[in-house]
Structures are given as C-alpha cells and as structure tokens.
Amino acid sequence: MSDTPRVLGHRYEVGDLIGRGGMAQVHLGYDTRLSRTVAIKILRTDLAQDPMFLARFRREAQSAAALNHPSIVSVYDTGEEQIVSTMGKEIPLPYIVMEYVKGRTVASLLTDGDPVPISEAVQIIVGVLSALEYSHHEGIIHRDIKPGNVMLTPDGKVKVMDFGIARAIADSAATMTQTNSVVGTAQYLSPEQARGEVVDARSDLYSAGCLFYELLTGKPPFTGDSAVSVAYQHVSETPRPASLIAPDIPDSIDRVVMKSLAKGRDNRYQSAAEFREDVLSAARGEGVDAPSVTSWNMRPIPVLAPTQVATAVEGNPTTGTMAALSEQDPEDTGVQPAVDEKSKKRDKIMIWAGVIILILAIAGIVYAITTSGDDDEPTPTPTATAVQMVDVPSLDGLDRNGIQSALEDAGLVYKAGIPQPDDNVEQGYFISSTPTPGTSVERGSEVEVILSSGPDSVQVPDIVGKTTSEASSLLADQGLRIGSSET
Template identity: 45%
Template sequence: MAEQERRLADRYIVGALIGRGGMADVYQATDTKLGRTVALKILKADLASDPAFRLRFRQEAQAASRMADPTIVRVYDAGEDESLDASGHRVLQPFIVMEYVPGRTLRQVIADQGALSPERAVHIASKILTALEYSHRAGVVHRDIKPGNIMLGADDAVKVMDFGIARAVSDTSATVAQTTAILGTASYFSPEQAKGETVDARTDLYSTGVVLFEMLTGRAPFRGETAVAVAYQHVSEAPMRPSELNPGVSTALDMVVARALSKNRDDRYQSAAEFREELIAAGQGQAPAARPEPEAATMLFGATGTTTSNAEQALRQLTDASVQTKTQRRPPVVWIWAGAAVVAVILIAILVWVLSLSNTADNTTKQTLPDLASMSQQNAVDTLHGLNLVDSVFEENSDTVATGTVIRTDPESGSEVAPGSVVKLYVSLGAKTVAVPEVQNLSQADATAKLAEAGLEVGTINSQSSPSVAKDTVISSTPAAGAAVSPGSRIDLTVSDGTVQVSDVRGNKLDVATSMLEALGLNVVPRPDPTCPAQQDSIVNSQSVAPGSAPQGTEVQLGYCTGTTAPPSTDPSTPPAGG
C-alpha cells in the first residue's frame, strides 16, 4: 500500500479523484501535518509548462488564501511539486490546497433536477452574492462564476470556489477562445470578457445573473454551437425573460435578471449588496425600485471612463482658433471655384472606381442565404456551417410552428451574406403555455379571479357533495394545478354544494352507525326506544334522516330498542301458566 501512495510536497497524501476540469484535476487528500481532509487541485501539464502562468497562479492563490468567509471555499496552501515525467524529464506540478466540502456542484444539481424553484434559486444566488461582496471588498474579482464553481452542501449551504484563479488564466491567455478552452463554456462570460476588455466587480455580477437565469429555467440564456456564437449573443442580443421558459417565475424576478444581464456595466447592479437586496425583495414579490443613476463614488472598482475619438479631437482642433494657422491672404474666387471643380472630378472618378471594385468583390465573396424556415434546428445549423456561416440560436414561442423547428432567420432568406457572417435562427418552443394556478379551497369567486389573473377562463362548474369542504368552495380543478395549458384555456371547477350523502345505517350496531355518520360531518344523536325489546349490540332500527343528500352538519337521530321482556323459563318444576 505504501508503494502506491502518492505525496505532494512531502505533506499531502493524494486520494480519490473527485473532480475534473479544463484547468486541473481535483483529488481528495490528507494533510499529514494537520491531520485533516483537504481538496487538492493539481494543474494540468500544458499550463504547468508556462512560467508566466505558474507565477500568476501562485500570486492569485496566495491572494485568495487571505479570504475567510462561510460562503467561500478556503484556500489553505499553494505550491509546486517536482516530479519526473514518462521520459524521465524533470517537471513542476503547480497545485493548490483547498477546504474539502462534501456535497454537489450546482451544475450537477441543475443537470439532475432541471429548473429550481424560485425560492431555492433566490436563496442560492443571494449566498453567491454574499461571497462576491466579501471578495470584491478584498479587491478580488472572481472572473469565472458558473454553476461548476458553486458547491451545495447540507441544507443548500453555498460555497463559492476558485476565487482569483481565473485571473491567472485570463492574464496569460491571448484570446477568448484560449481562455474558454481552459475555463470551460463561454455561457457565463460577460460582454466585456467576450470582447477582451478590462473586467471589474460588475463582471462577476453579470455572470451571477446568468447563473440565476439558469437556476430559474434549467438552461443558460444564450446557446450556440460554438463559443463565438455564444459570445456574440452576450455582446449584442437581449436574453429571454425567465418567465417565458418557466411560468412560475414572477415579473419581479424577471426585472432583476434583466438588470443583472445589462450589456453596459453602468446599467447593471453596481455592487453585490445592491443586487442581493433587490433579489431578496423580488423573491418576496416586491418589484425592484426605480433605478438611480450610477455614481462613480459608489463603485468598488471605479466608473467606466469615457474617451474622445480621433474624429472628435480633429473636429475640436479645426474649430479651435488658437491652433488655426493663417499663412496667406484669401486667393481669388475664380481660382477657388476652379480648384474645387478639379477636386470634385477626381473624387467622383475615385468613387466610381472603388464602387466597381466593391461590387466585384461582393459578387465573388457573398452568397445567397437559403430558406431555413421549417427545418429542424440541427439541420439549419449544419446548413449554415456548410456555407461557412455562424449560427446564433434564439428560442421563442409559436402557436403554428412545431417545437424545435426554425421559424425565421435574420437576415431573411434570399439575403446576400459574406462568409463568417452571423445568422440568427429563431427556433420554436411550441405554443406558449401558462401554469394552472392552485385554486383548491378557494371560494368560487376567488378561484375565478385567480384564473383570470393567469390569463385563463372558468369552464364548467360541477357541484359535488363533500363532508369537509364548505359550500361554494373549490374542491378541485381540471386540468389540475401546475398543468401547462395555452393562454385563454377554460378550466373546469368542481365546487362543494354544501351537502353530504347520508348512508342507510339501519341494521348496523349503534357504535358502527355513529362512526359512519360522524365521518360525514353529521351530528349523531342516539335515541333509545323502550317500547321494543332490547337487542344484543344495540342494533339501529331507525334514522331520522333518510338516505340521500342532506346539508352538512345535519342532526341525525338513530333509534334502537331498549325495552325489557321476561325471558322464557327453563325450570321443569315450574308449572305452565294457567296450570
């Protein structure tokens, strides 16, 4: 067993593999000095070979180790272990030692369960924001908030991991494509990350908005066949409202998600605390307050600076009298007009030449976009790829187009498009549906109002007797609560008429008959009858309410014999009567 044991830094005994990612493999390990279980993340060889990355990685891990909050997975240690590869060459393996958290990642939970309840999504997202508030105040931007970096322990205790590690990747990767290859999908990238711009705390808030959207709907807001297609949507396309995919999401939560996913950083929440406050309020049904103008003084990482374009600078210079140089007097007017005419002729000739070249180039490179409507999404994507075009998929409801089928494209079919152009595919989610609300135990009037609020109508009202549901109160609905139906559908209601069906209990023992009627909510009154001879077990011989329908709580009198008679003598010495 000792020969199979693997140690790092002569301290950590490497155990079972518990996770695998684009950047590293994660093992359960034992810290032999402190005698505790830890999670050991060992960097992959292609990253370990880059000295710049190793330095940045070590610096960021050390910065992350200074953060201590219940919502953050602690980083205990970081270092490099020297070993020999298969060829006998010396190699360095960077690693970090983290707090071991038993549980599952949010990614695994969503994959198994799909969309989470709004209440649970709000709880998890609020804890993520608590972790970000702490890290941002410490000057650490996560840069890679995604479900795979969120651990859920017992009772949905939230732990965010890999703080600062993404910066080491971002600062040593040349392109977005390389960064996504290491960190994973671009589904959670902010627009500024997709464009390769500088990031700040609001970048993490955008990614948290993406995670919140996915928890509420079971899928990311933007999807595409390639990272480029997804990045394009992050930069230029508005996401769907979560309620379009999950009718159980409130308008207030829709508004919170929309603000979190604003393309412009100044339009997003400016701090994790602000985001969390509005998220919790929306989870309680309160619409977000009016948005104030962002103030640079309140931003943890500063306001987005404004720059003056070269054209603006040139125009300002031309209109600034202090930089104008007057070297000679105005020439004669005739020469001005002559010069202007010559210049105009030259410009027209150049313009005609450029247009002819442009038309020639367009004719040789552009192609006609085929009609993709009525194709399946996969067939349409394959067709675009075959034409060297980039797909960008959007989903929307349609009453006429089957689910998974292309409704239309942008640009439209027949348009001339250049290779590499992005073509938007609008794919049908099927007819829009709404969830039937819960109306059981509501009065008929309240149930009608609740259905109308959901865009539904009341269908047939069926009356039914019930021993427990009060008169004019809804017993059930058809379809049942939670069923997905088309807007405007008619929902049938079964309503209590305030009666019960009285059974015929005659011939039963008194205690049995009493139990049967009391189970119907009736008021049972035993009525002894001394005029008839008593029977063993007190058999009921009459009931005051005939079998059939009767109002709830009706009094029912049960008659039974209690009279006495002289039993026949069995003594042979007793003479017969009259003897």
C-alpha cells in the same frame, strides 16, 4: 513523467481522484499534521513544464488564499513538490490544499434542463453574491462564475470555487488591454469580456445574472451552435424575459434578472450588495430598484460583426471555455479576436471612396464661391441656437432615487459611478459627483455620481469578560464575526 506523489510536503497524503479539469486534478487527501480530510488540487504532470499553466495555477493559489469567507472554498496551504520527469529532469509540481466540501455542484442540479424552485434559486444566488461582495472588496474579480464553479453542501450552504482565471482589480485593465484576450465560459460571458475590453466587478455580476436566469428557467439566457455565436448574442441581443419561459416567475424577480443582464455596465447593478438587496426584496414581494422588463427592448444595443467578437477554441461548442493562451502574456488565458482579410480590404475601399467624395465636395464648394457674382445678395447666416446652461443641483444627503429625481428635474442625466467606502456617509447615499454641485453645465449633460458603499472599517467592540454568545452578538452588531477562539 512519474505519477503524482503519494505524499506532498511531508504532510499531505494523496488519496482517490475526485475531480478533473483541463488544467488540474483534484484528489481526496489527508492532513497528517492536523488529522483532517482535505481536497488537494494538483497541476497535471504533463503541464508542469508549461510556464503559462504554471503561472495560471500559481495565480489561482494566490487569489484564493487571500479570501476567507463562508461562501468561498477555503485554501489551507499551497506548495510545490519536486518530481522527476521521464527525461530525468527535476521539475516543480504545484498543488493547492483546500477545504473538502461534501455536496454537489449547481451544474448537477441543472443537467436535466428543469429549473429549481424560486426560493432555492434565490438562496443560491444570494450565496454567490455574498461571496462576490467579499472578493470584490478584497480586490479580486472571479471572471468565471458558472454553475460548475458553485457547490451546494448537504445543509444548503453555497460555496464558490475555482479562482483559476481570477485577477486583481488593480491589474485587470492592464492585462486585458495589453493582450486583448478573453477569458470565461461562453454561456456566462459578459459583453465586455466577449469584446476583449477591461473587466471589473460588474462583469462578475453579469455572469451571476446568467446563473440566476438558468436557475429560474433551466437554461442559460443564450444558446448557440458554437461558443462564438453565444458570445455574439451576449454582445448584441436582448435575452427573452425569464417569465416567458417560466410563467410562475414574479415580475419583481423578472425585473432584477433583466437589469443584471444589461449590456451596458452602467445600466447593471453597480455592486454585489446592491444586486443581493434587490433579489431579497423581490423574494419578499417588495419593490425593487430595477426598471420594467419591456424597457430593455427599447434600449439601443451596439451591433458588432461576428468577427469583432473573440473566437472560442477547443471544447464543447455550447459549453466550452474560451481559453486560448495568449502569446503576448504568458500569465493570461484568453482568445484572440479573429482577423477577416476580406473585411480589411472592404474597409480600405470604403476609406478611399470617402476620401474621393470629400475631395469632390471641397472642389465643388470652391467652384461655387469663385464663380458667384458680386451683385448677389449675401445669404443670411442662420443664428445659432443658444445653448441652455443649468447648474448641477446640491445632492448632499440624497440616495440614488433622490439624486436621479433631482438631476432629472434640473434637466441633467444621471450616470452611476463605482461606489466608494466612506466612514461618515451611510451606504447608498451621495459622496461626490463629476461635475460637482453648483457647476454650470449644458442641459442634457451627464453627471457621474459616486455613492457610499458604507464604512471601510468598523470599531471592534470591547468583549473582555463576555461569554461566547455575548461576544458574538456584539461583533455581529458591527458586521464582524468570531474567528478562532482559545479557552
């Protein structure tokens, strides 16, 4: 197959190779129309005829192009160049033109296994969470947050990149259910990804928690001889508290890290904004909305056999990306769960044994009833314990702590739902619940509560006749910022 073209789209000059991955190569480039240096990501020519890699590459372009945030590497343009293969056939070679970021990856900071200063770790994770908050709001789940996908510029800014396996929130459930595939990198894989379950925004927050843990301690929360063993630990084991590895870590930060690494999604932070607020509060020495570190050791953890955890393929066993290609969905990348024939036979034996025991038990009961004498006194039937019913209390105007206290006082269990935007309710306060307030339910029942994530839109202030600084200030008050301007 011919070499990479030197000019793409009659506009972008392709320069030196500055990065290489399993799917694409990144070249330094020059935009001749706008006279600026860019980075050009080009699909490897030997994969250009593979429909699965083409689909994944195009999906990355679509996902990243939809995002415009200071902490996300910007995508300027995408396109496809027609090249001629060695067989003389014309094939498309897709490329992505991106912002050229000077700096280095977070992975390069951690190569020697030493932690970074706590203040720097906080700065990095806050930048990552800001990027995730924006991408989740736009409906995109990254699914591969790791040190190699986070850049640091010389002036300390954080840039998240590589949305190669990102998925829209709306179609994540269908994709994962249909293919039962796993995507991500083993050391930063959420438990639900390892089990091949539906992913959501909280899966990214777990991976961000793994990154935060490694920044603070110099090592990821779980290590092993293979990607399978690491994924199994993510599903079934509680990580050592970060403070046991680095004793200078404050208790408040330790609690934040452990909450972000909770196995159950409902026990983690429910949004990137909530995670970021606790990180900043912990860095300032203030209180955080996270339980004590020791409480996580008392929580039940689902125990799965290693064969129930998706099997990794190819690559370094301790850092390899779990990215086998699913035959059922050419647009997805992932790993199929291993099949254990011995386990299948053992399960069949156990099922038949259970059936036989059940038949014998029924036969014994029938025999006892038919042979019992008529003169026997009937055995009194124990009176069933009365079910205690309680009403779901009114939760209007309460934040999470107030809601949890009100439900506990009523003998009910708080369950966090996914926050929803609301123009009339302040962020973090009650919107609705299931069951609704006033409903009579059994004591001890769960009540799923939806909190407000703040207004979905804001009113653009009138900045006509204002200076640039005055306009910027007015926009900032509404959570907005100046985009392009023309004099």
